[in-house]
Amino acid sequence: MIKYICDCCGKEIKKEEIKQIKVHDNYTNRVEKEGIHWCKDCVSNNGKHGFYFPILDTSEIGFEIELEKLKEETEELLGAVIKYKTNEFELIDNVIEEGYDVIQVVVNIIDRLGLIDYMQEGLERHIEKLKGRGWKFKNE
Known part of the structure; x- marks a missing residue:
């Protein structure tokens, strides 16, 4: 057996x-x-x-639409950042909000692929990769 x-x-x-x-x-x-x-x-x-982020129920949305949503939210974040950095009128809250919109879509995509349970392990490997490339961390 x-x-x-x-x-x-x-x-x-x-x-x-x-x-x-x-x-x-x-x-x-x-x-x-x-x-x-x-x-x-x-x-x-x-x-x-070490990893918790709300996961939306996107089962009624096509996967291709969710991938397009990632592009859309990324463009909105880039626009908000550029406006903020060039001193155009852009609130800090909008930059943060758009950043979290991008993170939310990425988390939803990872969950739809069945990979959310590997996020912590992936983060640990990601940190080691960055250290191996010589990056320094602000919080260390």
Whole structure:
């Protein structure tokens, strides 16, 4: 009898509940490790540790429309930033609002792709990639 064990918490999991993760090398983007098995609880918990953002129910909207929405919101953010930086009349609140509109659409797209549970792991890899490229962080 084959037993499936979660590589994160070590508990036994049913085959149909296994969530597989691939770990990519940050520099070459080659798969370093494949077939890492996590239970659904570990995937969910790791996705929620340090990452929370409301996810809208966009199931009634076509995926292509959501991608267009990302373009639209990005253009609105760029317009608000340019106006703010060139001292045209643009409120700080509008820049922040447009920034969050872009973030919201990105989070919704990631969720629709079924990847929201990997956000924390992705953030950790992203930070390591930036450090590897020599970036310094303001909060360190």
